[in-house]
Amino acid sequence: MTAQTKLAFWGGLDTIGGNIISIQYEDYRIITDFGALAGVNIMDLLSKETTSNLLEENKLPKIEGLYNKEALKDFPLEAYEVSDIKTIVCLSHLHLDHLGAFGQLPTDLPVYALEDTVNFYLQLDKTNLLPHYQVNWQKVTAEEIIEFGPFKIQFHNSDHDTIGTASIFVEAPDLKIIYSGDFRLTGFQPENVLEWARKAKQFEADLFLVEGTTFSHSASEPNPVDVALAEITHSINAPNEMKLMHSIETIAQANPQRLLAFNGYPQNIERLLVLAELITTLGRTLVMDQTYFELIKPYLTGYLSVKYLDLHHNSEDYSEHAVSLEMLQNSPQHYMVQFDYERHEHIFTLPAGIYFHSNGMPLGSYMPEYEPYVRRFVEAGWDFYHANVSGHASQADLLLVNYLVQAKLVVPWHTFKPAEYGEAIEAIGLKTWLPAYGKEYSSEDIIAFRQAD
Template identity: 75%
Template structure:
């Protein structure tokens, strides 16, 4: 039989995250993303001593020629060293559900990601905000072509709530694939998403692998915890990042004499930078947890008023004019906005209560046991508690817009708990969808025959 592209799905078809697909032509192979499969503890995947047991339990995809021989042990699977395949991994972005199984990979296996993502990963690793993965990082320039045997691979900048997110275009000798990665039109750079969607249309993709996180959510009875907390908190959850900043600014001006506190998501560093700019213009200094300050330093420009909080236990940072003490916050709360990390926040309750913005920080929501007591403690201490979130994922209407703009011949709706529901919505705008099965090898000819 004539050589042709072969595609196998290993994770993410009916879950949020854990997206893993292998694309092979002859003895060359690409794997896109390698996060933890649904239900697997990320911390359990850090050591190769667990590889054999995870494979045996089906908690790692049994992909031939991928894992080190020493890690596989007696599990019946060809090892990386024994394989004649030339394998690389292409990473769409830095979230753990897309890279959380990197600790299981051979150190010499090339991992390709946008240059900005690799640099940011090294900052996150340095500050222990992501695990340390001993892998062979390779930087890719956006829009440039990466050649891997017969494959032509192009990374296009996207917009998600982390730095260096990408969509990935893959051209094989007989098939063209676009992997969307995770994306949104509600971030600071929606034009990046619209740009790659237009390029995908021009690319004339045969297959579009597209995330659908928000098609997992349906109207249901409200969580009793959320109902109870709504009586004692405020919400400025926003449809986009700009609206969120406008809301925060208005509230800050109303409370100009009080301390403001903020708990955010470290990978959304652009929100932190815009926040720093906003409060600099309002005459306040953003005072950061030491870990976040170190993460931010390479991205700070001279005019921004950003310093770190000097408290017991962070003397590893030399005390300079970049430091702000708790006493300074108590004496002049109106001059500051305090950013803090959930794991290091007890000092907040030694400060005068003010306005607190909970902005996609930990704990994430009412499905976590620690969430309700966390919120209530702030409220009982006298803080005005604001939920101030923006999703990292496109809305249902925005997902359909990008699908329609892309106009792929065949669409796989994945990265959602409801791929059938998402697929139906895609079909209703005139596109053809396909719901593949796990661990089945599909050929380009088979997929081409499906296309109407």
């Protein structure tokens, strides 16, 4: 019998994140990604002492030949050490729902990712902003062709709210597959997405695995907490990253004497860098939480006015890179202070000013700590601005990219509502397929799904 590519889906078919697929041809196998399955605590995935329990509890995918023999204990799976299958992992980006199970992988198993992705991971690890994983990293450059047995693999630069995001093209002898990764058209590099979509059309993919986060939530009655907070806060409602920056600039210019404050998402370094440039042009200094300062330091250029907040000194001359609380208290008009939710109490020792809550923690009204957090700022005299921009493509942009790619068959996943997303894709003239867990699909199966009425 002629060999065929075989696919199995292990996560992400009807959840946001936890997307895992294995692509195998004879004894060569690609897995992408390998994040925490939906609902699994990241901390539970750090130690291989718990591997067998996690498998028993369906908190890890039951993939043959992937886990170390010692970690499996008596669990009935073939161990990595004795498997004839040669396996690699390809990583699209650094969010925990895509790499959060790396602690369960054999330490010598090759993990391929863009060079920017790996370098940024090392920074996030160094600053304790991501867990430490012992990984056999294989750095690749965008569009480099990686040959792995019968497979040819290419990573293409994309755009998401973290550095080094990629879409991944896989060519097997009998099947062409594209994994979109997470993406958006409202970030700082939308051209990356449009470029890989153009190349995807030329690639003539048999199968397009495409994220659909924004198809997860239907219009519903607004949350009562959000309604109540809307009366005491402001919303910028920026449709994209650059509009957000322009709005912050306008608000800052209208309040030249007031302290500015910012709480954002640490992996969105591009937002922090553009913000630093903006604040510098306004004649202010961006004063960062020291952890974030260490994270961003390799990406800073010389002319940017960026320092860190030293909470343990009051002298003005102890470091050219540091700013004290005393300096912020005495000259609030000269600064924007960036802080992390875990270390934010010092903010209330400063003069109340303008606060931008920009995809930072706590994330929203579904978190119990959110409402008291917002109210505390308002009651302390701060003008509270919601300043969010999503890391995911809008529904319209998702459909645009699907239409540009023109894949022969589309799997809508990374969404709570794959059927609804699939109907929208079908409405623009494309064929969709909703695979299931626990099944192995051959390239012949996929061709048959594509040809079925």
